Amino acid sequence: MGILRLQNGEKEFELNQSRMIIGRRPGVDIVLADPAVSGRHTLVISILDDSFIENLSVTNGTYINGNRTDKTVLQEGDVITVGNSKLVYHSDDDGPGVDEDDFEKTMILKPGKSARNVATKSQVKAIKDAEDTAAIEAVEPEPKSRVAVLKVRSGPAAGKEVKVDRAMVTLGRPGVQVVVVSRRKKGYFISYISGASGSGNAPTVNGKELKSQSTPLSGGDLINLAGVEIEFVI
Numbered sequence: 001m002g003i004l005r006l007q008n009g010e011k012e013f014e015l016n017q018s019r020m021i022i023g024r025r026p027g028v029d030i031v032l033a034d035p036a037v038s039g040r041h042t043l044v045i046s047i048l049d050d051s052f053i054e055n056l057s058v059t060n061g062t063y064i065n066g067n068r069t070d071k072t073v074l075q076e077g078d079v080i081t082v083g084n085s086k087l088v089y090h091s092d093d094d095g096p097g098v099d100e101d102d103f104e105k106t107m108i109l110k111p112g113k114s115a116r117n118v119a120t121k122s123q124v125k126a127i128k129d130a131e132d133t134a135a136i137e138a139v140e141p142e143p144k145s146r147v148a149v150l151k152v153r154s155g156p157a158a159g160k161e162v163k164v165d166r167a168m169v170t171l172g173r174p175g176v177q178v179v180v181v182s183r184r185k186k187g188y189f190i191s192y193i194s195g196a197s198g199s200g201n202a203p204t205v206n207g208k209e210l211k212s213q214s215t216p217l218s219g220g221d222l223i224n225l226a227g228v229e230i231e232f233v234i
Contacts (some may be wrong), residue, residue, distance in 0.1 A: 002051045004030065004044070007079065007086040020044045022082055023056075027060065036083030038062060044074075051089065052178075052193055053080060071193075100196055146219075148188055150234040155228035165186065168229060172203075177208070177226045179203055181217070188234070189214040190223065 004022075005012040013020075013030045018027035025039035034042075045052045051074045055062035061082035064072055074080075078089045079172045104200040148164040150171070162169060164181055170193075172178040178193040192202055192210040202209045205217070223230040 002046065002089060002091045004080070004087040004089055008090055014085075015044055018046055020046075021056070022087075024083075029061070031080065032085045034083040034085045037085060037232045038083075042080070050074075050178075051091070065212055096137055100119045140200040146234070148181075148183070148232060150223075151227040151231045151233055153222075153231055157228070171223075171230070178195075179223070179225060181232075182214075186216075188232070190217055191215070192233075 002014050002015045004015065017029065020043070021040050022028065022032065022037075022042040023040040024032060024034060024037040024043065028040060028232075030044075037065055038060055041057045041060065042062045043054040043056055045054065047056040053062065053064065053069070053074055055069060061068045063069065064074075065079050066081070073149045074091075074122075076089070080087045080089060087095045150162045150164065150169065152158055152160045152162075164183060167183060169181045170178065171181065172193075180191045180193055181187050182191065184210045187190065190205060190210065191214040202211075203226070204210065205215055205221050207222075217232045219232065219234040221232040223232060
């Protein structure tokens with residue numbers, strides 16, 4: 001579990017939820033009393049030992065080490081600027097970790113919790129207002145006979161199957177490419193969370209690169225994630 005610490009040392013915030021909103025508005029997860037900070041300014045997404053940051057503020061923007069960013073992977077010691085406030089990111093080196101040399105182990109990350117355990121009502125509202133989020137309106141799974149399945153078709157994990165029987169299933173290797181498959185009221189969607197800086201091509205669905213918005217999935221769709229082909233079956 002990572003932490004964000006105000007550069008002046010006055011406060012620190014544990015990243016103890018999968019999604020946390022930084023902003024000025026009461027009710028967000030990390031409240032900054034800074035008039036230059038938007039009500040819902042920045043989204044922090046945490047997956048295992050990795051954290052990703054996404055800008056939600058059209059007006060003021062979010063900066064990493066002085067560079068404006070829309071979405072990026074956080075690294076130890078990164079300085080995040082929101083408004084006039086600076087927060088320093090520190091990772092947790094004591095966590096379970098990910099084997100960087102074994103894609104098979106990191107191809108399928110553990111499914112997310114059900115929606116009521118992932119976000120409070122205020123978080124869900126904040127996430128809905130963002131243009132690109134991975135698990136808005138996540139709902140309880142369908143009966144077992146109708147649960148979608150992700151079938152790995154290539155790579156060292158070929159033949160493995162993962163049921164999308166939770167609100168969210170995360171795929172990929174943090175720092176390389178990460179996507180989230182989520183179930184919503186209108187069906188199943190895939191969202192590109194992040195890739196390594198300068199990593200090149202984004203994941204694809206049926207040969208089309210995933211953009212910032214969530215993309216609906218249909219039975220038979222082929223996902224290519226870091227060179228590994230995965231079929232979505234329902």
